[in-house]
Amino acid sequence: EAGVAQSPRYKIIEKRQSVAFWCNPISGHATLYWYQQILGQGPKLLIQFQNNGVVDDSQLPKDRFSAERLKGVDSTLKIQPAKLEDSAVYLCASSFFSGGLNTGELFFGEGSRLTVL
Amino acid sequence: AQKITQTQPGMFVQEKEAVTLDCTYDTSDPSYGLFWYKQPSSGEMIFLIYQGSYDQQNATEGRYSLNFQKARKSANLVISASQLGDSAMYFCAMREGDQAGTALIFGKGTTLSVSS
DSSP states (O other), rough: OOOEEEEEEEEOOOOOOOEEEEEETTTTTOOOEEEEETTTSEEEEEEEEEETTTETTTTTTTTTEEEOOOTOOOOEESSSSSSSGGGGEEEEEEEOOSOOOOOOOOOOOOOOOEEEE | OSSOOOOSSSSETTOOEEEEOEEEEOOOOOSSEEEEEETTTTTOOEEEEEEETTTTSSOOETEEEEEEEETTTTEEEESSSSOOOEEEEEEEEESSSSSSSSEEEEEOOOOEEOOO
């Protein structure tokens, strides 16, 4: 079974430029998450999708960050304009939503490391 | 208040020894799940073990076990017989509620270094 795919793995940009990250979840996983992980910290949820609808985007800085999951499969996270403090690893994860009780384990991609100069 | 607290920034252990990584959590929801993930230097988050709030027994997965003390709100990870490949960041995480498809809240992590 293919895992969560993310690209690009690495990106270096100047502040005020824009960047986009792409994520393709595990086939059949209805729920998709974007997390931001700043160096030395734990992942912080930016946005969660259920199919193509937003479940939680309360921690997404909406003045500069946007995300979409148009067909309920792959997703794009965009930052425009980037700030120095956006330097982080952006992790995409997916999970299987059965509607009932299961572990709810999240499956993560390898992440996209962003450096803003 | 922090939902997940990991107080050990770094831990050091010798090969073949056991090590305990601490995690305390805070929630008022009676139903929740606790997870441990491993993050090697490559960056990918690897799921290790899960404990549900209503599980009567501590979870075990191979060399990993979870010491679940509900009254103390702690969920420590025990790694037995450490190996060099266990060197990584370890994150404790919590899902509030009993529904899959709920986002996880992560702690700040503990760096484990295993030496020969």
